[in-house]
Amino acid sequence: MIKYQHILVVIDPTADTHPALHRAVSVAALQQQATITLFMPIYDFSYEMTSMLSSNERQEMREGVLQGRREWLKELVAPYHDGNIKFHLEVVWHSRPFEAIIQQVMDAGHDLVVKSSHKHSAIQTFIFTPTDWHLLRKCPCPVLLVKERQWPMGGNVLAAINCAVEDEEQVNLNNKIISESGEVARLLNAQLHVVNAYPFTPVNMALELPDFDPNAYNAAVKQLHEKALAEYGARxxxxxxxxHLEEGLAEEVIPHCAELINASLVILGTAGRTGLSAALLGNTAEQVVDKLSCDILVMRASGEPSLVG
Incomplete structure (x- = not known):
């Protein structure tokens, strides 16, 4: 059974509320002997530019800021102390938050990162930050992006897969997503649903091939996905x-299905690619996250974690 026993919670010092901490405590309460590390990377460029101070004086000023934040974290976590969950506090001086987070995960062996997804004040929608995307692409453990909706016991969990692909990495990722989603659903006493999107008929094929039958092609593609999805269901x-099998783009199908079943949590995967494929994958993931009103748990395909690429 999957265990999230070493949870890292990323704390935003500028936020008024901290739903990620509350969610992490809820997850830890379902475990045994869980620990939660509150992690805050901070950086103030003005401290580096103070030429009138010596390097030792600048270091002392930075340490003063770090200590002040540690004290603030102690106050933040105080209401959650009940003796069953162990809390640790980590505040680091780092100019690139995602690198600091991933380094902490690699050094301490965390099995889950929990981070709030920011809310846009103007149009009341959630936005996907650069730190979020870097974490999803490079973090070696699952990342839970938290919004403000609660996880009701007995609700629905939705796992999103790409099932009609014979690529070994994708197959392994599909198995990992469904398997771990099942464990999460059991922890929450929830129903597990699985969704797969299959593509529209390419317009250029219909235009360039006179004898091309788009209806027959579409039926064949649907049948292929139906068979693959049924095999995962049986397994x-x-x-x-x-x-759930729906025609369309993943960034449209997944939010639609989540709304249809009133999912409290959506679980999907990322292959951790780099370069152009990562940019394209990132665009899809960003749209999925922004369109979902519930939490998203994203797990990466197996492979060595990386801070570059």
């Missing part, structure tokens, strides 16, 4: 009514 003992 993980999922009832047919909890398997």
């Amino acid at each position: 993980f003992s999922l009832a047919p009514e909890r398997l």
Whole structure:
């Protein structure tokens, strides 16, 4: 059974509320002997530019800021102390937050990162920050992006996969997503649903090939995905009514299905690519996250973590 026992919570010192901390405590309460590390990377460029101070004086000023933040974290976590969860506090001086977070994960062996997803004050929608995207692409452990909706016991968990792909990495990622989603659903006494999007018929094929039958092509593609999805359902003992196949783009299908079943949590994966494929994948992930009103748990395909790329 999956265990999230070494949880890292990223704290934003500029935020008024901290739903990530509350969610992390809720997850830890479902475990045994869980620890939560409150992590805050901070950086003030003005301290580096103070030429009138010596390097030792600048270091003392930085340490003063770090200590002040540690005291603030102690106050923040105080209401959550109940004896069952162990808390640790880490405040570091680092100009690139995502690098500091990933380094902490690698050094301390955390098995889950929990971070709030920012809310846009003007149009009341959630936005995907650069730190969020770097974490999803490079963090070696699952990342839980928290919004403000609660996790009701007995609700629905939605796992999103790409099932009609024979690539070994994608197959392994699909198995990982469904398996771990099942464990999360059991912890929450929730129903696990699985969704897969299959593509529209390419317009250029219909235009360039005179004998091309788009209806027959679309039916063949749908059948391929239906068969693959049914095989995953059989492998993980999922009832047919909890398997969802929809035509369209993943960034449209996943939020639609989540709303349809009133999911409290969506779980999906990222292959951790770099370069152009990462940019394209990032655009899809960003749109999915922004369109979902519930929390998102993102897990990375197996592979060595990286701070570059």
